[in-house]
Amino acid sequence: MIDAVLFYAFAALALGSALVVVGQRNPLYSAFALIVTLVSLSAIFALLGSPFIAVLQLVVYAGAIMVLFLFVLMLLNVKPEGDPPAGKGVLRTAAFLLVAVLVAEVGTVLWRATARVPPVFDASPRRVAHLLFSPQYVYVFEATSILILAALVGAVALARKET
Amino acid sequence: MEALTHHALLLSLALFAVGVAGVFLRRNVITVLMCVELMLNAVNLAFVAFSRSLGTLDGQVLVFFVLTVAAAEAAVGLAIVIALHRNRDTLDVDAFSLLKG
Amino acid sequence: MPEAILEDPILNALPFMVLLLPLLGFVVLALFGDAIRREGRSFGACVLACVTVIVSFGLAAWSVVRLWRLLPGHDGLRFAQPTLGRGLADGLSWIDVGGLRIPFSLLLDPLSAVMILVVTGVGAIIHVYSLGYMAHDEDRVRYFSYMNLFTFFMLLLVLGGNLPLVFVGWEGVGLCSYLLIGFWYRKKSATDAGMKAFVVNRVGDAGLILGMVLAFHAFGSLDLVDIASNAGSLAPEALGQVGVVTLVCLLLFLGACGKSAQIPLHVWLPDAMEGPTPVSALIHAATMVTAGVYMVARLAPLYSRSATALAVVAIVGVVTALMAATIALVQTDVKKVLAYSTISQLGYMFLACGVGAFGVAVFHLFTHAFFKALLFLGSGSVIHALGGEQDMRRMGGLRTRIPWTFWTFVVGTAAIAGIPPLAGFFSKDEILEGTLLAGERGLFAIGLLTALLTSFYMARLLFLTFFGRFRGDHETEHHIHESPWSMLAPLAVLAVGAAVTGFVEIPAIVAPAFRFPHVEALHVAWLPYAATLVAVAGIAAAGYLYLLYTDLPGRIAASLRPLERLLQARYGFDEAYGWLVRHVVVGGSQSLLWKGADVALIDGAVNGAGTLTLAVARMVRTAQTGFVRGYVLVILGGAVAVLGYLLWRP
Numbered sequence: 001m002i003d004a005v006l007f008y009a010f011a012a013l014a015l016g017s018a019l020v021v022v023g024q025r026n027p028l029y030s031a032f033a034l035i036v037t038l039v040s041l042s043a044i045f046a047l048l049g050s051p052f053i054a055v056l057q058l059v060v061y062a063g064a065i066m067v068l069f070l071f072v073l074m075l076l077n078v079k080p081e082g083d084p085p086a087g088k089g090v091l092r093t094a095a096f097l098l099v100a101v102l103v104a105e106v107g108t109v110l111w112r113a114t115a116r117v118p119p120v121f122d123a124s125p126r127r128v129a130h131l132l133f134s135p136q137y138v139y140v141f142e143a144t145s146i147l148i149l150a151a152l153v154g155a156v157a158l159a160r161k162e163t
Numbered sequence: 164m165e166a167l168t169h170h171a172l173l174l175s176l177a178l179f180a181v182g183v184a185g186v187f188l189r190r191n192v193i194t195v196l197m198c199v200e201l202m203l204n205a206v207n208l209a210f211v212a213f214s215r216s217l218g219t220l221d222g223q224v225l226v227f228f229v230l231t232v233a234a235a236e237a238a239v240g241l242a243i244v245i246a247l248h249r250n251r252d253t254l255d256v257d258a259f260s261l262l263k264g
Numbered sequence: 265m266p267e268a269i270l271e272d273p274i275l276n277a278l279p280f281m282v283l284l285l286p287l288l289g290f291v292v293l294a295l296f297g298d299a300i301r302r303e304g305r306s307f308g309a310c311v312l313a314c315v316t317v318i319v320s321f322g323l324a325a326w327s328v329v330r331l332w333r334l335l336p337g338h339d340g341l342r343f344a345q346p347t348l349g350r351g352l353a354d355g356l357s358w359i360d361v362g363g364l365r366i367p368f369s370l371l372l373d374p375l376s377a378v379m380i381l382v383v384t385g386v387g388a389i390i391h392v393y394s395l396g397y398m399a400h401d402e403d404r405v406r407y408f409s410y411m412n413l414f415t416f417f418m419l420l421l422v423l424g425g426n427l428p429l430v431f432v433g434w435e436g437v438g439l440c441s442y443l444l445i446g447f448w449y450r451k452k453s454a455t456d457a458g459m460k461a462f463v464v465n466r467v468g469d470a471g472l473i474l475g476m477v478l479a480f481h482a483f484g485s486l487d488l489v490d491i492a493s494n495a496g497s498l499a500p501e502a503l504g505q506v507g508v509v510t511l512v513c514l515l516l517f518l519g520a521c522g523k524s525a526q527i528p529l530h531v532w533l534p535d536a537m538e539g540p541t542p543v544s545a546l547i548h549a550a551t552m553v554t555a556g557v558y559m560v561a562r563l564a565p566l567y568s569r570s571a572t573a574l575a576v577v578a579i580v581g582v583v584t585a586l587m588a589a590t591i592a593l594v595q596t597d598v599k600k601v602l603a604y605s606t607i608s609q610l611g612y613m614f615l616a617c618g619v620g621a622f623g624v625a626v627f628h629l630f631t632h633a634f635f636k637a638l639l640f641l642g643s644g645s646v647i648h649a650l651g652g653e654q655d656m657r658r659m660g661g662l663r664t665r666i667p668w669t670f671w672t673f674v675v676g677t678a679a680i681a682g683i684p685p686l687a688g689f690f691s692k693d694e695i696l697e698g699t700l701l702a703g704e705r706g707l708f709a710i711g712l713l714t715a716l717l718t719s720f721y722m723a724r725l726l727f728l729t730f731f732g733r734f735r736g737d738h739e740t741e742h743h744i745h746e747s748p749w750s751m752l753a754p755l756a757v758l759a760v761g762a763a764v765t766g767f768v769e770i771p772a773i774v775a776p777a778f779r780f781p782h783v784e785a786l787h788v789a790w791l792p793y794a795a796t797l798v799a800v801a802g803i804a805a806a807g808y809l810y811l812l813y814t815d816l817p818g819r820i821a822a823s824l825r826p827l828e829r830l831l832q833a834r835y836g837f838d839e840a841y842g843w844l845v846r847h848v849v850v851g852g853s854q855s856l857l858w859k860g861a862d863v864a865l866i867d868g869a870v871n872g873a874g875t876l877t878l879a880v881a882r883m884v885r886t887a888q889t890g891f892v893r894g895y896v897l898v899i900l901g902g903a904v905a906v907l908g909y910l911l912w913r914p
Contacts, residue, residue, distance in 0.1 A: 003167070018201055021194075030197055034201065037201065048167070050215070053211060069193065072244065106179075110169065131221070
């Protein structure tokens with residue numbers, strides 16, 4: 001019972017701040033709104049029985065990625081956009097149209113879904129780690145570390161001042 | 164489907180739709196990147212919801228990877244933004260139209 | 265037909281040596297020509313060239329003797345290139361592709377034996393004559409190199425064991441003819457004449473190639489012996505019936521017309537007189553022009569299967585003989601008279617083939633080689649004596665000044681006119697006999713008429729040149745001198761030949777090559793007398809007009825002006841061809857092929873493809889807006905579409 005209430009609260013919060021992200025003219029405010037969204041989502045993850053992911057979301061996403069965003073925003077001294085953020089003309093109409101269609105499609109999928117009772121679920125870090133380091137995913141895991149290395153080098157190379 | 168899972172998926176859909184609209188409609192490059200992050204999060208939510216619904220942990224592992232990749236992508240994307248800004252001194256998406264044939 | 269007996273590889277190499285010696289002479293003279301000239305050794309080089317042909321003649325004679333010893337029971341020998349222990353089937357091949365195998369094989373049978381003896385024998389004589397004739401020409405090394413090359417190709421033509429090798433020789437002699445006609449290349453008329461000869465020959469060669477291809481298709485083999493033996497198994501084709509055999513024969517005959525200057529491809533031979541006189545003697549009298557006759561005779565088993573082909577050959581031959589003889593009546597250049605005379609005599613040879621008397625055709629070829637070469641060399645001697653004058657109207661009374669030349673010329677004239685017992689009498693007589701025996705009264709009449717004309721114009725030539733008063737200028741008259749012995753000796757030898765070769769029974773000798781069933785030779789008793797009468801009448805008439813009443817020819821010409829003009833214009837063949845080439849070939853090519861097909865069609869297609877590509881590209885380009893958000897829209901649209909398909913597909 002309390003779960004449901006918490007869920008809807010956080011859901012509303014997430015959706016609301018998502019709309020702020022999109023609707024806000026000032027990119028800085030959009031960033032903050034995004035942080036709120038991320039935190040609410042973290043709470044929802046926890047409610048869905050995934051504590052590991054919830055904490056990871058907070059640490060990595062809200063804590064590192066968004067901080068990076070904020071750094072760049074402040075470094076580049078970004079000003080609020082002039083034009084209305086909703087765009088104009090054909091693009092706007094087309095966007096809304098396509099999004100509507102997308103929603104309809106996915107909605108249909110959910111509509112057709114059948115009822116099921118979820119089994120007992122243990123998503124503790126130990127269990128997740130067990131699966132993550134199993135032969136099924138360990139290679140992907142290592143590959144991801146190489147990916148991060150590549151991204152590191154790439155980011156440094158790209159953002160460097162040309163001297 | 165259980166109500167919680169169902170609602171979580173609906174939320175995921177809504178967040179995704181908002182993110183897509185944002186990618187279209189915003190003119191600032193960084194804002195566009197943030198909307199992309201929004202879309203990724205929506206997908207993460209979907210993965211977690213299904214993981215719970217099906218009882219397997221694969222969804223969790225996948226979210227882990229998505230998180231990692233999103234981090235890498237954000238880093239590189241922002242580096243590109245910095246380079247672009249250095250070149251054109253603007254962050255307007257419409258300004259980068261050199262590919263015009 | 266056995267392959268060459270392998271017990272002695274050296275003897276087996278004889279025919280190849282006959283062939284290759286002149287080629288060696290050519291190579292030496294061609295490669296080292298400049299050095300030879302610089303060292304002043306030209307004369308030695310020319311003698312070398314003569315020696316190669318003389319030795320070649322010796323080897324040819326030796327091969328023929330060897331052939332004779334083996335002959336009873338055989339009808340010839342086939343030679344593959346001499347590699348020890350290997351025969352025709354696995355010797356070296358020129359072409360070995362799929363079902364087509366063409367080995368380097370030579371065929372030595374009675375027919376080719378006669379031919380090689382003529383080619384090397386008369387050729388050697390003419391080479392020796394050229395030593396004297398070309399003594400003052402700076403370029404004589406080149407001349408002799410070409411002469412040797414020609415000898416090689418001609419020998420290849422007559423010795424070749426399969427049609428493609430014969431064709432190589434065929435083309436080769438055409439090439440040498442071109443080179444030698446245009447020998448004095450600084451003279452435009454000479455180079456033009458060389459090109460004319462080559463081009464007209466080419467027209468005939470098209471027919472020859474088509475004929476070869478068709479023959480291969482029909483017989484599966486291009487080997488001469490195979491074709492001859494298989495011809496017997498084919499059904500004979502009646503007159504008017506045009507089947508494969510007739511087609512092959514007619515196409516090959518087209519090639520023969522080109523090479524042997526028959527109508528309508530005869531126009532090159534008179535112009536070929538631009539070349540040095542020994543060239544005219546060798547190539548355009550004794551050997552190259554006879555290649556067509558040789559080819560028809562070689563394929564006699566094939567031709568005798570097609571009545572239509574034989575009829576065409578005979579008619580073309582006799583018409584050519586008559587027309588050429590009439591043109592010769594009004595010619596004023598000595599060599600031109602002889603040229604048309606050659607065309608006429610070749611017509612006789614084809615007439616003989618056409619009535620089935622192939623052996624007689626070869627007989628006439630044999631005798632003609634001697635007396636025509638004699639006549640040409642004699643005229644060369646006259647021209648040499650007069651310092652280059654060739655017009656008969658400026659000659660006369662030379663018989664006392666250059667007696668050797670005169671007497672040998674008399675022998676030649678009598679031989680060609682058909683006075684017994686000289687050679688021409690026998691061969692011409694047998695041709696006319698052949699027409700009668702075949703029941704062709706019309707052909708016989710025309711042949712007899714032509715014989716009358718022949719003796720007339722030849723006597724005219726003799727009288728105008730050697731009798732009467734000298735009509736040239738004083739300067740020339742002073743320098744009239746007899747030719748050196750190097751030129752007179754060949755004349756003497758050829759005169760002997762022209763006299764006695766009539767007694768050689770050529771038809772009997774070459775008969776085995778034709779594979780005809782043996783028939784008793786009939787004789788028409790009154791014919792020799794009639795022929796002699798005709799010959800004498802011709803000479804008498806010429807004497808009447810050109811010795812006694814010398815103003816008569818002019819008056820006759822004046823009263824028969826239209827006829828005279830027609831003959832002077834040589835029946836208008838050259839003009840007709842000129843018109844044809846200018847308007848049809850060149851004009852048609854320009855307007856139709858060039859402007860129509862090439863520019864409009866091909867260029868249009870190629871350029872059009874380019875223009876089309878540019879236009880399409882311009883249209884497609886509009887999609888490249890550079891507008892990033894537009895691209896995103898399209899991506900989203902695609903994703904939505906795919907999703908929709910997956911969801912709602914039927």
